[in-house]
Amino acid sequence: MKIEKGKVVTLEFKVYDKANNELLEDTKEVGPFFYIHGHGNFVPKIEETLEGHEKGFSTSIDISVEEGYGEYDSDLVVEMEKSEFVEFDDIYEGLDFIADMDDGTEQSFVITNIEDEIVTADGNHPFAGKDLKFDVVVTGVREATKEELEHGHPHFHGFGDDEEEECGCGCDCGCH
């Protein structure tokens, strides 16, 4: 089956920082990556490169800052009071959380430093400001279900076809 609009594509990849060849992410550690092709789920240049290929295809793709995750924005580095985290059981460096922004959007942050009562958090994507190299292997291609197309993201299947089970996609859509 060829990769085209509306197909759910499963990828294994390694992402390297081009500047120093540092391995930034390996799906062997965090689990395979799924996306619905042609729905703006993933880096456009990677989707374009994979278009028309099939399971087993592998390639190496350079993604510049502009093509990827954008420039590093120092305005997204914020200092907060520890007291703002009262609803958390525990806070530590590396913890991520979602914050409501002034413009009504949600932004995910990672705590980068905790000193006395001051917590520093960074809202930049970990790949922001970096030229990247993706070593990609296509490990699956299938039709998206009607439900997945409605939600605009893939669901995980194969953990039992119990209708009552959560889709496991991590979204708040309440889908079953």
Ligand code: ZN
């Ligand atoms: Zn869903």
